[in-house]
Every structure is written in structure tokens, then in C-alpha cells.
Amino acid sequence: MPINRSKLFAGQRLRELRKRDKLTQQTLASLLGISLSYLNQLERNHRPLPDRLLHLICEHYGLTPAWFNDTREAHRLQALRETMGDVVFKEAPLTMANMAEAVRHAPALCDAFLTLYRAYTFEQQRAPSTLPDIAPLEPYEVVGNWVQEKHNYFHELDCAAEKFYQTLPEHKDGLEPVLTMFLLEQHGLKITHDTDMEQQGLVWRINRQRNTVILPHNQPQESRLFYLA
Template identity: 30%
Template sequence: MAERKLMAGHVMRRLRRQQALSQAAMAEMLGISPSYLNLVERNQRPVSATLLVKLAETFDFDPRALTAAEPGGGREAIRRRLADPMFADLEIDRNELEEWLAAAPGGAEAFARAFDRIGQATTAAPAGDPVGLVRAEIARWRNHFGDLDAAAETLADQLRLGAGDLYGAISERLRVKHSIAIRILPVDVMPDVLRRLDLHARQLQLSELLDPASRTFATAFQLALIEARSEIDALVSGAGFGQIAADRLYRRHLASYFAAAVMMPYARFLRACEATGYDIELLQRRFGAGFEHVAHRLTTLQRVGARGLPFFMIRIDRAGQASKRYAGASGAALVEAEGRCPLWNLHGAFDRPGHLAVQLVELEDGGRWLTMARTVTPQGQRYGLVSAEFAVAIGVAAEHAGTLAAARGFDLAGTAMPIGLGCRQCLRSDCPQRAAAPAGRALVINERERRVTALTFAGD
């Protein structure tokens, strides 16, 4: 608590009302001025350590209650809900929102729950959106599956004892224990397939286009489908999707998770992360993995008693469309937002392929994140054919980033790039990059002046 400002006005207000006290009476009992207590309740002043001790002594108050979740997820989460077009005519500004949260935190929480319940009922589309269903299930687990991790770690130790070469050890295990041989086929035999299991020939056929890291991952993926079948089946059954496409998509994610955990066993990988400052290039070389493999693995390190830093990961194409999103335990709104800010250098990664772009960004809610972005190209691309390119970004809250190798030379408390969650959700009024007014805000056209942004909106 001493390392950050503790804003807990809604909790203070609730405590005062439970005690049936006026602000003046409570302030007198705590030895502070009524005006200061009023500022604390309105989240305009933090709860100091001295005040925290006084609360505990006077009201037998558990200080941990002050860190409880804010109503509806806090100001920015409520504001995103109010950006829905159904509220467009209300034009609720920041001050009004702050007053609502301070005066009626229970009402704000009730609104958030009702809005979310309605949204789930109207947008779930269980029959038509398997990707959304699987994403929601992965988020529910925070992309950490303890049973799979434990099984993969045990298997990795066994493979390590058998041979120093992981690919060779997995290939041998598939051959000896499961009667599946590995065969590398030329591209003219498998022109548009990278991996195929031929049960008739008892072969796992891999394209010659796969690089060493991808070959290892492909063989570990096949091993997952066989040796982690019971764990994967239990997770798929527990999800209860009720549709084949979602079941298969989730199964593929879980098998990929297991494969990555075999290549990067939890305890060894976490030790390497902490020893290298989460240096992604070093981790790639040490574990024989690709950039995207390592980036995804960083979002999974949530084992009880041995947690890594809470990273998020997102992968986009040049059009800004997200094809992978993992918030992990980060709680990053950057992952869940449908829009993205062009000032975030995730987009600029396409300008320097293969280069790691590091940036300190700050959201409207004051949250600061250190992000790292780099381009990746899918395996199997050939000259003369349509090629694909993606940008992958990972990030961690600036308060956790001090030990990162990528943070060297950065003043994490200094100037950060101000970004939003896409123009439709961003209320920054001085952004020259703005392409649309925020949802729920009417455009204001003034012929007598030209501001930094051509799109001026009401309530800014």
C-alpha cells in the first residue's frame, strides 16, 4: 500500500454510513478536518498510512477492505459501459461520473451488473461464435491450467533425462511408446499443410518449411493430444460449450498450451525469466522456442506460490484486427478493447520487421504499461504466394516492470505516450490522431476556430 496511492472513497463513505455518522462527526473521531474527509470520499485524496492506522484503531476496521474492487470495476470500466449508443443523448461527463461513484457506489455496481447481464444475454451467440466462447473460457481460467502445467513439467523432466535434444526425445517417445514415426516431407508433397497425422501409416508428417522451434512444437502438440488427453477432455467437458467447433478450438488451445509447457517447463522457465529480466531473445534461445511461443508462455505464469509477472499478449494484423488476445492476470483493458490506439507502437512494429519496439504508455485512467512489440510471420510462407505478417505485443504494468531487461534506460515514472482504447472509447480532447468522436459524445463544429483535433466533441 505504501508504494501506491490508495484511493478508496467508496469504502470510506460506506463505513461512515454504516456507523450512522456525519462527515463532521467521523472527521472529529479520526482527528482530521471534515473538508479532508470529504476529499477522501470523493477520491480526490488518497488514504494515508496515518489515516489507515486511525481507522483500524477507531472502528476495528480491516485495512484490506480498502483494496476491494471499485464499484463496477472503477471509473474507466463504468465509462466504457456508458459509451454504449443507448446512452448517447445523456452526455454524462467525467465530473458527473465521479460524483455518481462517490455518492452511490452501490448503485454504480448494480448498474454494471445489470448492463453486463444484458450484454451477455444479447451478444453471447453460442451457436455462431465459437471463438468468443473459447476466449471467454480461457479468460475465466486466466490462461493458466495448473493440471496441464504439472503434467507437462513431469513429462519434460522425463524427456530431459532421456536426451539433451528435446525434439529428438519427443520423436523417440512417439516412436517407441505410441508407434508414431516422424517424417519430414517436401513442400511439393505437402504444399498447403504444415502438420498432418496419418493414422494409416502411423506417421506424423511435418513440412520441410517448419523451422526447428516449430518442429519441436508440432511434435509436442501431438504428444499432448495423446498423453494429456484425460486432462484436456476434462477441461473441454467442463466448459460445456455445446458445439463441436468450440470444443475443437478449445482442445487445440489446450494442446498448444501443453506443448509450450513441455518446451518451457514452468519452474525452469520462471527461474530463467527472473534471472534474465524476462529477456525474450535469451529465453527464445535457451528454450528453443519462437517469439510468439515465449510471448504466450509469459501470460500463463500464475501458479500459486510461484507466480511470474502478470503479462498480457495481443496479436494483430496490419488492419488492426486481433487474432489472439490473452489478458492472463494483468487485467489489461488494452487486450479486451475492440479498438486500438494508433499512437501505440504495436502498429509501428510493422515498419521495422523483426525489431523489438519498447514503449511506455499511459491510459486515461492513469494506468501505465511497459509494452514490447515485434512482427512475426507464420511458418510455411513461400516466395510468390500471399504472405502474412502479424504484430505481437506483450505488456506489464509499469509498477512491475522495473526488473525487466527491456526497461533498462526507461524512466518508468517519467513521460509516457498517452493512448486510449480506440477513438470511440477515448475521451482525450487534444489528440491530433483522432479519427472519430467518442461514442455517446456529439460533435461540436466551430467555424471560428481550428483545434489540434478536427473532431471536437461535447463534454470534453
């Protein structure tokens, strides 16, 4: 039975190594064999550091995995992420970049905030009858809270994306037709475009009756790639 380990968010340590060697993100991404956008997400703690990259970096720099996890900043950031996932903060959300900046530049303030939140949850559990009635959540709020609880990380989806990326040819230009063909061959989904979607505030949708993925018209290439992926 596999061991359920916590995910490692090591953006600060990864950034320290890169700046120590005076490398650009593009250079380090090339050394690790990953995309620039993926490295950017790792450094911003938007994605956890997977085992294969952890071992590769440790081998390259002569480190042990403990070096990445032995940091109060990482634990403080994780606690802040979990705290901000509470529905009480739904009207005042923070981006991961905001939280990472707060942890780096105002750690004492973050600790005070976390202490206050723990006191709040203790009082909430001790005297639930004194709390005001809370209106039931809308379906999209329930989904949003679930995504927050997962820290926007879904292991099966992440592994599938990594596996797909590894099957691409070494020269990875022209990713859009590759994704389009993958959707057609694996899921029977065709791609069409709609000139009215952007005005409706939609970024993409699926017509299951027609097995069609519908995208907005005249979107930048990076946006089309994101929606297809």
C-alpha cells in the first residue's frame, strides 16, 4: 500500500538555489528538462515539487531531500494556505503569490494571524450554538471550497499531464495540434470556436451531444493552449 506523504511546496528553496548559481528561470528549466511556466509555478508554490524533480535537483546540487523540507517558511506557508481555504475568507481571498510574499516579508504578522485563527476556530467549536446561522453555500462555492482544500492539486491529473508531456517529441513546438489530436483520439472531442463566448464571460465549454469543445474566437495562443490542456 503506498505511503500517503504530504506534498512538498519548496518554491523558496528552489529559488535560493537558482539565484545562488545566478541562473535565469529559463536556464534552470532547461537543465531540469521542464518548461519555463512549470518552473515558475514551482517557485511560486503553485505546484508541489514532484519526487522525480526533487531527486534530480538533489543529485545536481549534492543535497538531501531534507534540505528542501527543513524550513519554517514552507510550514508557515502551508498553514496559511490551509487557513485561507476556510469559507470565512471567501470574500477576502489571497493569491498564492500574496501569501508567499507575506510569509517572506512579514513572518511575525503571519504567525499572529494564524494564532488568531486558531483561537477563532477553538471558540467556534466550543460554542456552536452561539454562532449566527450561515446561509447554505451555492454549488459553485462548494466546488470552490473543495478545490481550495485540495490546494488546487489533483495527483491523478498531475501524473497524467506529466506522462503526456513525456511522450511529446523533443522539439515541443506546435503543441496546439498535438493537444487537439489527443482530445480527438482519446476522448472523441472536436474543437470549434464561438465568437460570442467572450462576451458571455465563458472561457470554454463542452457540448457532449456533439462531442465538441468550444473555445472563444481569436484568443491568444497561450490561452488556447491552457484551455485545451
